[in-house]
Amino acid sequence: MTQRLRVVLLGLSVLLVPGSQALTVTLTTYPEYCGNANGQVFAYPSGGVPPYSYLWSTLATEQYINNLSAGTYSVTVTDFEGTQVTEQTTVLAYSSFPYTEIGGARAYCYAPNNEYCHSVFSTNALTESNLSVPFAFPIQTIGYLSEVISGVSFPDILINYDGVPGGTFEVNYQDATGCIGTALLHVGYPVQWPVISVLDVQGACGSAATGSMQVAFTTEGNSQNVDLHLKRNGVTLNTDYVGYTPLVKSFTGLLPGDYWVVLDIFGLGSGPLSQQMDACGDSMMVTVPDLGPACGNVNGTVYMDYSEDCVMGGSGSETRVPGALLEFTPGPYYATANSGGGYSINLPSGPYAMQQIAADIAQHCPTPPAPVNVSGVQTINVGDTALVPLDAQVMIASGPARPGFELHYAISQQNLTPASTGNTSTVFTFDPAVSYISASPTPSSVVGNTLTWNQVSLGAFLERSIQVRLQVPPDVGLIGTMLGASLSFTTSNTDAVPANNSAGTSVTVTGSFDPNDKTANTSSGYSTSLFYIDVDNWIDYTIRFQNTGTDTAFTVIVTDTLQAALDPASIQWGAASHGCTRSLVGQGVVKFIFPNILLPDSNVNEPASHGFASFRIRPRLPLMPATVIENTANIFFDFNDPVIT
Numbered sequence: 001m002t003q004r005l006r007v008v009l010l011g012l013s014v015l016l017v018p019g020s021q022a023l024t025v026t027l028t029t030y031p032e033y034c035g036n037a038n039g040q041v042f043a044y045p046s047g048g049v050p051p052y053s054y055l056w057s058t059l060a061t062e063q064y065i066n067n068l069s070a071g072t073y074s075v076t077v078t079d080f081e082g083t084q085v086t087e088q089t090t091v092l093a094y095s096s097f098p099y100t101e102i103g104g105a106r107a108y109c110y111a112p113n114n115e116y117c118h119s120v121f122s123t124n125a126l127t128e129s130n131l132s133v134p135f136a137f138p139i140q141t142i143g144y145l146s147e148v149i150s151g152v153s154f155p156d157i158l159i160n161y162d163g164v165p166g167g168t169f170e171v172n173y174q175d176a177t178g179c180i181g182t183a184l185l186h187v188g189y190p191v192q193w194p195v196i197s198v199l200d201v202q203g204a205c206g207s208a209a210t211g212s213m214q215v216a217f218t219t220e221g222n223s224q225n226v227d228l229h230l231k232r233n234g235v236t237l238n239t240d241y242v243g244y245t246p247l248v249k250s251f252t253g254l255l256p257g258d259y260w261v262v263l264d265i266f267g268l269g270s271g272p273l274s275q276q277m278d279a280c281g282d283s284m285m286v287t288v289p290d291l292g293p294a295c296g297n298v299n300g301t302v303y304m305d306y307s308e309d310c311v312m313g314g315s316g317s318e319t320r321v322p323g324a325l326l327e328f329t330p331g332p333y334y335a336t337a338n339s340g341g342g343y344s345i346n347l348p349s350g351p352y353a354m355q356q357i358a359a360d361i362a363q364h365c366p367t368p369p370a371p372v373n374v375s376g377v378q379t380i381n382v383g384d385t386a387l388v389p390l391d392a393q394v395m396i397a398s399g400p401a402r403p404g405f406e407l408h409y410a411i412s413q414q415n416l417t418p419a420s421t422g423n424t425s426t427v428f429t430f431d432p433a434v435s436y437i438s439a440s441p442t443p444s445s446v447v448g449n450t451l452t453w454n455q456v457s458l459g460a461f462l463e464r465s466i467q468v469r470l471q472v473p474p475d476v477g478l479i480g481t482m483l484g485a486s487l488s489f490t491t492s493n494t495d496a497v498p499a500n501n502s503a504g505t506s507v508t509v510t511g512s513f514d515p516n517d518k519t520a521n522t523s524s525g526y527s528t529s530l531f532y533i534d535v536d537n538w539i540d541y542t543i544r545f546q547n548t549g550t551d552t553a554f555t556v557i558v559t560d561t562l563q564a565a566l567d568p569a570s571i572q573w574g575a576a577s578h579g580c581t582r583s584l585v586g587q588g589v590v591k592f593i594f595p596n597i598l599l600p601d602s603n604v605n606e607p608a609s610h611g612f613a614s615f616r617i618r619p620r621l622p623l624m625p626a627t628v629i630e631n632t633a634n635i636f637f638d639f640n641d642p643v644i645t
Helices: none
Strands: 005-010 013-018 024-030 039-046 053-056 064-068 071-078 084-091 100-102 118-122 145-148 156-161 167-174 180-187 196-202 211-217 226-232 235-241 247-254 257-265 281-288 295-304 325-329 333-336 342-348 350-357 361-365 370-374 377-379 382-386 392-398 406-415 424-430 435-440 445-447 450-455 463-471 482-491 502-508 517-522 539-546 556-561 566-573 581-585 589-594 610-619 632-637
Touching (some): 039 071, 039 084, 196 281, 196 589, 211 257, 211 281, 226 247, 235 247, 295 370, 325 342, 333 342, 342 350, 350 361, 392 424, 392 539, 392 566, 406 482, 406 610, 424 463, 450 463, 539 556, 539 632
Parallel strands (some): 100 180, 295 377, 295 382
Antiparallel strands (some): 005 013, 039 064, 053 071, 071 084, 145 156, 196 211, 211 247, 226 257, 257 281, 325 333, 325 350, 333 581, 350 370, 392 406, 424 450, 435 463, 445 450, 482 502, 556 589, 581 589
């Protein structure tokens, strides 16, 4: 835009000012209430050349005038160049404050006979209030109020009540002059307490603080704020804010013993607003087992040692390695790093060798296999280097296929290296015998039975998933038919290992079936029951589950204890139907945790009641003919006994 410059002569000074738009003024008016001369008018000029000066019909020279009675008022605004504009407005008169709806107010708890439940709202919610202080909400406006705290300026108002059922009420109020008003106020939501799920508990070594627990919480049913406390022997060890979204919380450094996970209504502010509502609480006891004195703890962080100096830099300078798999031998025992690269494992006391298991990155510090003498608590950070510039892989798994029901596929894209993939393209081709319903995220294109997603880059060690819903025709003649699907994945940056950029899977259409099952497919695809030596390389396992109960399942945990014939160190994580954490722990236990999965029961929503998880693994070699590879999965729905499959 081109600006015109005008030269204005001021004495001996020359001032350059940009060209301007025409001078205008907008007036904002607030009425007078109850004859109390409390009206107001604000002037907002624009255009012209600032600064501005003001002359009101009352002879005031400020930008706004107040303490006004009903009537007409005008203002003349003059800019720096002497240009003037005049506007006028009328201050109306009302005999009471306007009816106000306070939609943001809500009770912070509701429990019968609990005098500490309260509703909070702000006087700022009273539009055009012009309240004269002090003001009050008289007790008689709601007969069962036990206390009302009057304002002395304009703070929040606290209303305490005792055992009041939730509802919406018209509340009368008045200011110090006796001017009255009516507000629509929502008081009381019955508390729908979050569901607490214990996801994992690790014992502690005798008197050492090496125990841990992981718990998950759903949200409060009416979006009310909730506090989380971890207590032991009446002492609060940790406090966190649950808030409005589901939460997974880990507690580490725990001694053996009993702990209480406590939820209560979120305390507010200071003074009367900080009352703690102990009567509105929920709790669960969790025991951290005592592993005895003959064990120790090894912990640390796995990171990319770009400088190769065996000194861990900040997370911004040296990338952490989430999901890193560490093997301790003899045993062997396994530890899986969390999303921040941190790991912790309790082991029987004694000497071990520690080594990281990975295909594209390698431990170089401490030099593997690193000797570790397990005694007490010790921290060993693991420094890695990349073996290839970039390796990304794609995996696929599916739920069951039944005539007339939906068939679900899950696609997992994983960056196995610290380098960026650049933009990606995923092409999924499904069997033409089924039809497309939807996918999340929405495909970039849908052409016949081919779906394509063009997506942004995957950063270091990141993973993302795609969920696809297809419809199997209601034709029983399809029973026994095998439905195939294929997948290809390309990256803008060159992938050094293209072999894992494509995948395929097949599922057989069945009639009645066990909704909780485990399927196995070998790499050759020749059989689902036979592993051909010198032909097959791995086995793809898919564990499928369904909520056939009578209520929502909030948490699902799947464990699979690997048989000795399978090599835990060769595990690769596959696709899953829902977001989950995956780990290999102990001496070969695969664990999938679906926190806050909110899996509906099949009576309410049959298509959404299903879920599955998958992984790939190799047998230990050499593998002798006639070896039986058999392992059992346990599926835990909330606090129910496991479903064994």
